[in-house]
Amino acid sequence: MLMYQDVHEKLVSAIRNQIPVFRSEDLSFDKTGHCDMTVKMFRYSANNIEPLRLLISKEKFVTNAEVEGNYINLTIDPLQLLSIMINSISSTGQYPDTFQDPERVCVEHTSINPTGPIHVGRVRNSILGDSVARMLKRYGYRVTTQYFINDSGKQMMSLYLAYEKYSSGLPLTPQLLLDGYKRIYKEMEEEGSESEVEEIIKKYESGDPTIINKVREIAMVMLDDIKKDLDKLGIKIDDFTWESDFIITGEVRTLIDSISDVTQMDGQARFIELENGRKVYLTRSDGSSLYLVRDLAYHMYKLSQNDWLITVLGEDHSEHGKTLSEILTKYFDLVKKLDFVLYAFVSLETGSMSTRKGNAVTVKELVEKTYERALEVIKEKRGESTISNEIAKKIAISAIRFNILKVNSSKAMIFKWKDALDFNGDSAPFVMYSYVRALNILNKSAIKYELEPGEVSANNLKKEESALILDLYQYPFVISESVKNLKPEMLANFAFMLSKAFNDFYENCKVNSEEYETSVRRLMIVNVYKNIIEDVSSIIGIQLVSEM
RNA sequence: GGACCCGUAGUGUAAUGGAUUAUCAUAUGGGUUUCCGGAGCCCAUGAUCCGGGUUCGAAUCCCGGCGGGUCUGCCA
Structure with a gap:
């Protein structure tokens, strides 16, 4: 929390000596140029106004108090405010001072698929997340920042497949990978088939070490590039967590099993029904996991070491955020704070930005x-x-x-x-x-x-x-x-x-x-x-x- | 079709139910420099999407439209 001499709070408690039900928000710093601070008296009996004016005018920081209609307008002594700030800065180096809070906060941001460089549409995420983290730290929380590396989804497998198909054996560079990525998406669209990728996903989930290692190697190349971009903006992330770790360690399986009594089957695929009746799938028919479960496992992990989780998400993921909250609250007895900072998209005058389309401003x-x-x-x-x-x-x-x-x-x-x-x-x-x-x-x-x-x-x-x-x-x-x-x-x-x-x-x-x-x-x-x-x-x- | 988010001068914003004249910036037009550095300062023009409701009081809250964004995948 912040430590400073709070004139607002002092005045509110003084006012409450006369009006015990006085609301803190009825005393505010003036924004209209009438005075320095103002007391809004609309909610309180008019009989209170003059006695309250008298009472406030005797308060330490107040040099003048005047009634104008239902307002009591206060002039605050600027020199005393200046002294407060000078005292704080000379004794602690800052105004206000920060008192270290034991609460641990985890801010997850950026977390883009390592399938391409950061573009302007998504950089809003990093900039917001970094500032939120710094702001909470300044306020006094113990803050760590997190990046969830999505190295196990379909996008990532496509990137891997493209490399193996078109450039196998060539030295890994971001540009080479990116070209292959665009090419394979175009092909899949033309053919209307994703069977090759699905095959890879299955092998990957069954724990094929060759594929897992190669995919991680590729992800690492892209991730390094992303880190460089973040660094250019003065952003550094504390911890990187690999999505695949939750598959390899079996935590994804354990998690699915632990809620098996509330999930239902659609053929061989497993889903859970939300309060609004929407079905969200946890696994595919072939048994492989879907992003929701892996993210649930990741959240359980983050919850095990934090008191408050904040995730910066694009508004396209807002539904996902709600789903996570609902499942964690209902089936995992979540009592800790879970917040999502959502942001709307940044687009170009010509339309939306996309790495796959190759029209993004990086x-x-x-x-x-x-x-x-x-x-x-x-x-x-x-x-x-x-x-x-x-x-x-x-x-x-x-x-x-x-x-x-x-x-x-x-x-x-x-x-x-x-x-x-x-x-x-x-x-x-x-x-x-x-x-x-x-x-x-x-x-x-x-x-x-x-x-x-x-x-x-x-x-x-x-x-x-x-x-x-x-x-x-x-x-x-x-x-x-x-x-x-x-x-x-x-x-x-x-x-x-x-x-x-x-x-x-x-x-x-x-x-x-x-x-x-x-x-x-x-x-x-x-x-x-x-x-x-x-x-x-x-x-x-x-x-x-x-x-x- | 349903759900969520957003509608304030040409553009970006402030105001978290309160004051006469709705803030600030930008753009446009005009002015300003022997000055602790002019990336500054001053003046003018220009806005609460529409219709109801709640309230002493609505840009703000509620309902209904309209417009924009997003979701509505066994993608992430």
Whole structure:
């Protein structure tokens, strides 16, 4: 959990002295420009309003409380908020502080079939998953990330078969495998037969070591390529689990047997009937297992070592997620938390992306093009570039992650190069640039200033300062909301909003070359801003630079 | 046909039942630089899919349409 002085909570408990049933959500930070915080009194007797105003106006952080209709509008002392943040940062290095929670969370993301490179349609999964994991870690959970390697399905067997048929013996490369993959799907479509693949699946499930080893070797080649792509985006996954392990160890069989009394047979195939009457199959007629069982076995494994499972899934798998939940709850006495973060598809203006069709925009291409664009923009802004390629790379990665993350994940989106390469406005470079400004101010300051708690002067305090402080103060609330809803995009929006507020501050409030007290206070604000931007950036995957 | 998700300016978003004038960005038009770095700042234009209902109050909740995405495999 997060540790910080919670003004909101303090005020709520003060209010409850007078109105015991007061709802926490009726006190909120103002969003309309009337004040700093507001108490909504619609639900409570009007007789309460004036006495409550009096009571609140005596509270520590409140400098003014006024009644406007059914609202009690509060002005909060920004200097006290600033002190809270400064104290936290000087004693713990961060605001808010994190208290380590014993709860273990497993975030599974990406988990794409190792049959091709990551493309832009699926990269939303990795970006969401990575940010969710970082956000939960920041909140205080013990987090591990997981990748489930689907090396035993039909797709994987087709990839294997294609290699054996067309290129057997040739050195394994991603490109060679991919070409074969596309070719064999085309053939199967033309012939209308999948019997060859089915034959392989049977052999594989019966434990044929030659096939299992070769398939894993092939998967490894593809997986390495996928890992490289993830690495390009600054994403590292802790644990990789092979789907085939659950077949080899017999856990899949054990699992099927353990629920045999609730499953039914359709010929030789085994299925289970869900509450809505839908039949989902666990095994084929030939006895081989289907993905659902293998994923169930995988979930049992994850449950054995975690308290909370989160899986990032494309919306095409939402039904699968529900099926897993239902079966685990009903037949395996699941009491632990199980959540799915769903995202809608990313498509191209020409339609959907597909590895098999070969029309996908890959992560490699995206990173490459964005990097070139970053170099171009730097040249435009600074004349002949004096900036290292390292910086252009960081700008590119940050821009990509921010652009994809900021869009509400449940809305389908169309990928457009023009938007992806736009560094104006609501984008990572905007945040990064405001951070550079903050660093410059701090570097240019002649005042040897330490982050020491103490008296903060109100000398020449401007409204842009107060506004920025109030925004900064709300950081822990945003993390909490973001965690509660599993929506890291809230943090991306916050980072942008903060940078905007900082730009306002920058335009209107000189930091250096002011009176000493004013300078010190503004330096504190800039320091807090720097600290929080670094913090939030590390969650949402912005890689900050000191010049750009 | 049935199920799930999503509909806010041209585009992307904010508002998790509350305020006059629905936020911010982008795009478009205009302005702005001897300044702690202009990737900035200021002004203008432009939106809650439609119809009912609940409520003192609805972009938000409920019902019915409409539009888009997804599922409806002994694929994963």
